[in-house]
Amino acid sequence: MKNALITGTSLLGALAAQAQGQPMNNGEKPLNIVYIMCDDHSYQTISCYGSTMNHTPNIDRVAQRGVRFTNSFVANSLSGPSRACMLTGKHSHANGFTDNTKSFDGSQQTFPKLLRAAGYQTAMIGKWHLVSLPTGFDYYDILTGQGDYYNPTFIRNGEELQRHGYATNITTDLALNWLDTQRDPQKPFCLFIHHKAPHRTWMPDLQDLELFSDSTYKLPDNFFDDYSGRRAAQEQRMSIDKDMDIVYDLKMADRDSTIHGHDKGLESVGYYYYRRRMDSAQQAAWDKHYDPIIENFKKANLSGKALVEWKFQQYMRDYLRVIHSVDRNVGRVLDYLEANGLMDNTLIVYTSDQGFYMGEHGWFDKRFMYEESFRTPLIMALPGGKVGTSDVMIQNIDYAPTFLEAAGVKVPQDIQGESVLSELTGADKGKAKRSSKRNLYYHYYEYPDEHRVNRHFGIRTPRYSLMRFYGDVNQWELYDLKRDPENMHNIYDDPKQKSLIKKLKKELSKLQEQYDDPIRKQITD
Ligand code: SGN
Ligand code: CA
Numbered sequence: 048m049k050n051a052l053i054t055g056t057s058l059l060g061a062l063a064a065q066a067q068g069q070p071m072n073n074g075e076k077p078l079n080i081v082y083i084m085c086d087d088h089s090y091q092t093i094s095c096y097g098s099t100m101n102h103t104p105n106i107d108r109v110a111q112r113g114v115r116f117t118n119s120f121v122a123n124s125l126s127g128p129s130r131a132c133m134l135t136g137k138h139s140h141a142n143g144f145t146d147n148t149k150s151f152d153g154s155q156q157t158f159p160k161l162l163r164a165a166g167y168q169t170a171m172i173g174k175w176h177l178v179s180l181p182t183g184f185d186y187y188d189i190l191t192g193q194g195d196y197y198n199p200t201f202i203r204n205g206e207e208l209q210r211h212g213y214a215t216n217i218t219t220d221l222a223l224n225w226l227d228t229q230r231d232p233q234k235p236f237c238l239f240i241h242h243k244a245p246h247r248t249w250m251p252d253l254q255d256l257e258l259f260s261d262s263t264y265k266l267p268d269n270f271f272d273d274y275s276g277r278r279a280a281q282e283q284r285m286s287i288d289k290d291m292d293i294v295y296d297l298k299m300a301d302r303d304s305t306i307h308g309h310d311k312g313l314e315s316v317g318y319y320y321y322r323r324r325m326d327s328a329q330q331a332a333w334d335k336h337y338d339p340i341i342e343n344f345k346k347a348n349l350s351g352k353a354l355v356e357w358k359f360q361q362y363m364r365d366y367l368r369v370i371h372s373v374d375r376n377v378g379r380v381l382d383y384l385e386a387n388g389l390m391d392n393t394l395i396v397y398t399s400d401q402g403f404y405m406g407e408h409g410w411f412d413k414r415f416m417y418e419e420s421f422r423t424p425l426i427m428a429l430p431g432g433k434v435g436t437s438d439v440m441i442q443n444i445d446y447a448p449t450f451l452e453a454a455g456v457k458v459p460q461d462i463q464g465e466s467v468l469s470e471l472t473g474a475d476k477g478k479a480k481r482s483s484k485r486n487l488y489y490h491y492y493e494y495p496d497e498h499r500v501n502r503h504f505g506i507r508t509p510r511y512s513l514m515r516f517y518g519d520v521n522q523w524e525l526y527d528l529k530r531d532p533e534n535m536h537n538i539y540d541d542p543k544q545k546s547l548i549k550k551l552k553k554e555l556s557k558l559q560e561q562y563d564d565p566i567r568k569q570i571t572d
Contacts, residue, residue, distance in 0.1 A: 077235035078429075078453055079393040080162075081380065084133075084239070085373055086126060086174055086246040087413065088399035090424040092370050100264055101367045105378035106426070109397045113428025114435060114471055120442045120507065121401045123491050124413045124420045126176050126246075127151070129400040129443055134158060136447030136462035139490060140564045144177065146493035151177035156459065158447035159183040159237060165456045168234045170225050173218040173241035180205065186229055188221050190214065194243035196250035198324045211326070213252045214243045215369075219376040223383050235454070240380065244369045245403075247411070248296050250321070251368035253329060256336040258371055264363040266356065269533050272408045276537040277524060279516045285404070285412035285498040287362060288355045293344075295320065296411075297361045301341050359406050366405070394453055394471075395428045396446075407533065414500040416489045416514050417534040421507065429453065433473035440485045440509060441467050463562055484509065488558040490566065494518055504566060506555040513539075513551040517570055525551070 090096040094103045095110040122132045123139045131144035134157040139145045143152050159169045160183035168185050175181055175189035180202070188203040199217065200209045210217050222240045230236055251258075274280040284290045293299045294308035300318040322330045340361075349357050377397065384390045402420045404410035413420035425441065427449075444464035451458045452466040465485070490504040505514035512534070514524045525539040525548060538544050552572075559567035 076392045077166075077455070079235050079389060080237040080396070080450055080454070081384065081393055082237070082239045082396045082450075083242070083377060083380065083398070084396075085242045085244060085399045087401065087403045088245055088370065088373065088424060089403040089405050089419065090399075090422060091405045091419070092367060093424055095426070096424055100363070101259075101370060103370065103374040103377075105374045105381060106397055106424075108381055109377070109395050109426045109428050112430075112434065113395065113426060114433055114437045116425040116427070116441050116470075117436050117438050118440050118509070119398075119423055119425035120421050120440070120487055120489070121423050122442050122444050122487075122489060124401040124415065124489075125491070125493055126174075126400045127178075128492075129423075130175070130177055130241075133400075133443045133446050136444050136458075136464040138444060138463055138488065138562050138564065139492065140566070141463060141562065145490075147176070148493070148496075150179045153177075153179045153182035156461070157183050158451055159239075161451060161456055161459070162237050162454055165454065166234055167454065168231050168236040169238075170222075170229070170236065171239045171241070172221045172225065173214075173239070174243045174246075175241065186225060188225075189241075190218075190243055193246065195324055196243065197329060198326070199243070213372070215252065215372045215376050218242055219379050222380065226383065226387070226389075237450070237454075242373055242376070244373050245366055248298075249362070249365040249369050251365055252372040253332045255368040255371050256332070258368050259364045262364065262367075263360055266359060267405070267407045269535055270359070270406050270409050272535065274408075276540075277534075278522050279501040279503065279520045279524075280408065280415070280417075282520055283410070283415075283498055283500050285414075285500070286409045287358050287406060287411055288409055290498070291358055291362065291411055293358070297358060298337050298365070299341050299344050300337075301345070306341070306345065362411065363405065391430045393430065394450070395426075397424065397426045398443075398446075399423045412498050414491055414493070414498060416491065416503060416505050416507070416512060418512075418528070418532060421489060421512075427471055429471040432471045437467070437470040439467055439470055440487055440507070441470075442487050486554055486558060488555075488562055488564075489514075490564060504555075504559075504564070506551060506558060508551070508554070511547070511551060513548070513555060515555075515570065517566075523548075 092098050092101055093106055095107040095115055121129050125147060127147045128139045128144050131142045131151055135142040163169050163183055170186040171181050171184045172188045173190060174194050181187040188201050191200045191202060194214055196214050198209060198211050199214050200207060292308035294306055298321060299306045300321060302318055384393055401413045402422045403413050404419050407419050445467055448458040448462050448464050448466040449468050452468045487507040492502050494502050501516045501520040502518045503514050503516040510529050512526045516522045523539045524537045525544060526534050
């Protein structure tokens, strides 16, 4: 055992001391942070979030120890931007990383840097996706770019190397290895475990390929959405029907390229694309699973609705297989923390860089300020803290101040997020109440690439979402989420909403001013 245990009570005592201006770790074991973030993991596919499609017993284990946030959102629903918001505690315009074409300015303040300066050991492992190399970490071992599922290339403290195996397993191995061999037991640590999974193109681990083969999944009610009243939704290119490629996405890549996808000429890379990084044993196992499916698919010669529904089922099966592996690997981390006496002084976080569409609106991908992609799963387990759920409005810019406060480090003035530590400790109800009424700001920028989701910004109150699309599509959208949680009815043009719209626009302007988003000077209505 590397660390003496601290009890939950003493940790809470330490937190109380910190709230009174004393360092939290005054005479106590300081708090470690293990932050596990997946890429594109939808809350719809987590059992503690109510999924009936699959089981995630290990992610649920985190929830059983802590707080599951039921109103958790991102600030800009895309990988790089989300990661930048999380690290800086600032909205995209303030941290500079507005879309995935940017490179993160690593000279700026981030919370790992602040933790490090306060004596923490910091490590970043897995998907980084911020182009410039990580700064502020004692150790980093990151996937290149989006990362590959099989035999991926990593950059370890500046040195590039390819590793054999499956990304989710390797990322976990590296994290556990770091804990085992590089962690300084004299210091608290903050360890980031960032999985590539379950990002497109949803390639399962070989050991999970046969799971769910006989399962069929219920189509979401709004799978055949016609996007009426929502012009940006009409323009997107992320539909399972029109944009999800049979060959590229769904792996119907036969040796003779007789199956043709419809997008980007991707069928030309078909058969080789999936197998290109695999060794022959991996290829053989892969083919053993997909070959019969490809043959059946060819024979069935599907079209129209039958084809779309087949695509949905195939997408779900692969996605859920990938999640199964994520969950197993979360279990490995928890087992390690338990076996090494780290559970009682480690804050464990499980989240995703954004939400994801599992066929809602007929889509995959994310980006929109509509619920499934604006929301993201978030579970935080503080030892000795509250167990249950929290409905406070939380956004990924709030993580940095929360972790800093939990570590007893002063939160700098320029951080735009708000700490929700009181939600974890159960203390200071007054503060928690304010957060639950809070309005959130959203701004998405990446257009037209890759899925043609128009730029938009907006405000989310506990009940309403008001969005302003701009650029090619210029349109306001308003949703009453109590009546329309699926964002199907844009009521912006309903004359009865006039005074509500006026009020919401005022609140939106207030947020834009508070966060100083330059767009407020360019678009005034
Ligand atoms: C890739 C994907 C897109 C996805 C973006 C952003 N295409 O470009 O479908 O929207 O990443 O995702 S792929 O063919 O390369 O898989 S993000 O989560 O990294 O922001
Ligand atoms: Ca993502």
